[in-house]
Amino acid sequence: MSEALPGTLRPRERILLAARDLFHRHGLRGVGVETIAEAAGTNKMTLYRHFDSKDDLIIAYLRGIAVEVDEMWRDIERNHPGDMQGQLKAWLVFAEECVTADDRGCDLANAAVELTDDDHPGRRIIEELKSNHRNRLAALCRRAGIPQPEVLADTLTLLLEGARVSRQTVGSRGPSSNFIRTAEKVIESFMARSSKTAAAKTAGAKTKLSGTRLTAKRVVHKRA
Amino acid sequence: MSEALPGTLRPRERILLAARDLFHRHGLRGVGVETIAEAAGTNKMTLYRHFDSKDDLIIAYLRGIAVEVDEMWRDIERNHPGDMQGQLKAWLVFAEECVTADDRGCDLANAAVELTDDDHPGRRIIEELKSNHRNRLAALCRRAGIPQPEVLADTLTLLLEGARVSRQTVGSRGPSSNFIRTAEKVIESFMARSSKTAAAKTAGAKTKLSGTRLTAKRVVHKRA
DNA sequence: GGCGGACATTACCGGCCGGTAACACCGCGG
DNA sequence: CCGCGGTGTTACCGGCCGGTAATGTCCGCC
Numbered sequence: 001m002s003e004a005l006p007g008t009l010r011p012r013e014r015i016l017l018a019a020r021d022l023f024h025r026h027g028l029r030g031v032g033v034e035t036i037a038e039a040a041g042t043n044k045m046t047l048y049r050h051f052d053s054k055d056d057l058i059i060a061y062l063r064g065i066a067v068e069v070d071e072m073w074r075d076i077e078r079n080h081p082g083d084m085q086g087q088l089k090a091w092l093v094f095a096e097e098c099v100t101a102d103d104r105g106c107d108l109a110n111a112a113v114e115l116t117d118d119d120h121p122g123r124r125i126i127e128e129l130k131s132n133h134r135n136r137l138a139a140l141c142r143r144a145g146i147p148q149p150e151v152l153a154d155t156l157t158l159l160l161e162g163a164r165v166s167r168q169t170v171g172s173r174g175p176s177s178n179f180i181r182t183a184e185k186v187i188e189s190f191m192a193r194s195s196k197t198a199a200a201k202t203a204g205a206k207t208k209l210s211g212t213r214l215t216a217k218r219v220v221h222k223r224a
Numbered sequence: 225m226s227e228a229l230p231g232t233l234r235p236r237e238r239i240l241l242a243a244r245d246l247f248h249r250h251g252l253r254g255v256g257v258e259t260i261a262e263a264a265g266t267n268k269m270t271l272y273r274h275f276d277s278k279d280d281l282i283i284a285y286l287r288g289i290a291v292e293v294d295e296m297w298r299d300i301e302r303n304h305p306g307d308m309q310g311q312l313k314a315w316l317v318f319a320e321e322c323v324t325a326d327d328r329g330c331d332l333a334n335a336a337v338e339l340t341d342d343d344h345p346g347r348r349i350i351e352e353l354k355s356n357h358r359n360r361l362a363a364l365c366r367r368a369g370i371p372q373p374e375v376l377a378d379t380l381t382l383l384l385e386g387a388r389v390s391r392q393t394v395g396s397r398g399p400s401s402n403f404i405r406t407a408e409k410v411i412e413s414f415m416a417r418s419s420k421t422a423a424a425k426t427a428g429a430k431t432k433l434s435g436t437r438l439t440a441k442r443v444v445h446k447r448a
Numbered sequence: 449g450g451c452g453g454a455c456a457t458t459a460c461c462g463g464c465c466g467g468t469a470a471c472a473c474c475g476c477g478g
Numbered sequence: 479c480c481g482c483g484g485t486g487t488t489a490c491c492g493g494c495c496g497g498t499a500a501t502g503t504c505c506g507c508c
Binding site: 025026106109114151155157158159160161162165166168170171181 | 249
C-alpha cells in the first residue's frame with residue numbers, strides 16, 4: 001500500500017529500507033516478503049530478483065546494521081580525534097540513544113532470538129558484530145588509560161544490553177531509566193582506581209565524567 | 225514422535241511441559257500447536273480441549289514461568305529466614321544459574337520480542353512479572369539496609385538481563401562471563417557507602433559478600 | 449451393566465507464506 | 479529501430495499453520 005520511499009532510490013535499496021523498518025517492528029518471522037515488497041513500493045518478483053531468499057534478505061538486513069554501526073564508530077573518532085575521554089563520552093551518548101530510541105530493543109539481539117537454528121548464517125553475523133562492538137569499546141577504554149579496560153567494556157556492555165531488553169519488557173520507567181547514571185558511575189569508579197595506581201596516561205585529561213550533560217549531535221539510527 | 229513424559233501426568237500438564245520446552249528452544253512463532261501436542265504424547269484435538277487457542281496456551285506458558293519464579297523467591301526466603309544478606313547472596317546464585325543455564329536467554333524477554341502486538345495479553349503478564357521481580361529485589365536490598373536499594377536493584381537487573389541476552393548473541397565467553405564478579409563488586413560498593421553513612425540495620429551482618437564461593441543448592445528451572 | 453466424560457483418530461477447512469512461471473512494459477544504448 | 483535489461487503484473491504452486499467436525503474408544507463410577 002502506498003508509494004513508499006520514491007526518491008531516487010533503486011528498488012533494492014527501497015526493499016532494504018522497508019525490511020529494516022518492518023523487521024524491526026514485527027520481527028523476522030512476523031512479516032512476509034510480500035508485505036516488505038509492497039512497503040517498498042514494488043512487488044515480490046522484483047524482491048526475488050535481488051535476493052535469493054528471505055534468509056538472504058535477512059542477512060543483507062543484518063549487514064546493513066553493521067555498516068551503520070561502523071559509521072557510528074567513525075563519527076565518534078572523527079568528532080573526538082585523539083581524545084579518548086571524549087570518545088568514551090560520545091559512546092555513552094550513542095548508548096543512551098539506543099536505549100531511549102524506542103521500546104523494541106536491539107535489532108541484532110531480537111534477530112538472535114528468532115534465529116533459533118544455530119546453523120543460520122545470520123547468527124555468525126550477529127556474533128561478529130557484537131564481538132566487534134565489545135572489542136572496540138575495550139580498545140577505547142584501554143587507550144583512555146583505564147585499568148582493566150576489558151572488564152569495564154564488559155560491564156558497560158551488560159548495562160546497555162540489559163537496559164534495552166528491560167525497556168522492551170517493562171518500559172522506559174523501569175530499570176533502564178538508571179542506565180546512564182549507573183554507566184557514568186561505573187566509569188568514574190574505574191577511573192578513580194586508575195588515579196590511585198598510576199598517573200593518567202592521556203595528558204591533561206580530567207577524570208570526571210559527570211557535570212556536562214550529554215546531548216546527541218546527530219541522530220544515528222539506533223540499532224547495534 | 226515418541227511417548228514423551230508419560231508419568232502420571234494428565235494431558236494438560238504434559239502439554240504445558242512440552243510447550244515450555246519447545247517455546248524455549250524454537251520461540252513462540254517457531255513451533256506449531258500440532259508439534260507441541262505430539263511432543264506431549266497427545267494430539268491437537270486434546271490440546272484445543274484444554275486451551276482455547278494458541279495465544280491461550282502462550283498465556284498459560286507465561287503463567288507457568290510466573291509460578292516457578294514465585295517458588296524461587298519462596299526458596300530464598302525459606303533457606304535464609306531473616307537473613308537479608310544471605311537472601312541477596314542466594315538471589316545472586318539464582319541469577320548466575322539463569323545466565324549459565326543455556327544460551328537461549330530469558331523466556332520472558334524472548335516472548336516479548338515475538339509478541340510484537342502491544343495489545344497481546346501476554347505482554348501485560350511479562351511486564352507484571354518483570355516488575356514484580358524488580359520490586360522484590362529492591363525490597364530485599366532495602367531490608368538488607370543498603371542505601372538507594374532501588375538503584376542497586378535496577379543495576380543488578382540491568383546486569384542480569386544484559387548477561388542473558390549477551391550470552392545469547394556472543395556465547396558464554398563474552399561479557400556475560402563477568403556478570404557475577406561485577407554484580408558482587410556493585411553490591412559491595414553500595415554496602416561500603418552504607419557503612420560510612422549509617423550503622424548496619426541488620427544485627428551482626430558482615431558487609432562483605434565475597435570470599436565464600438557461591439554454589440547452587442537446588443536447580444531451579446532457570447527462567448525469569 | 450451401562451452411562452458419561454475424557455481422550456484418540458482422521459479428515460478437513462481457509463488462509464497465509466515462501467517461491468516460481470509467464471508475460472507485458474518501458475527506457476536506454478547500439 | 480531494434481534489442482535488452484530492469485521492472486511491473488497476474489497467476490499459480492506446495493506446504494504449513496491455526497482451528498474445527500465427526501466419530502470412535504476406553505475407563506471410572508453410579
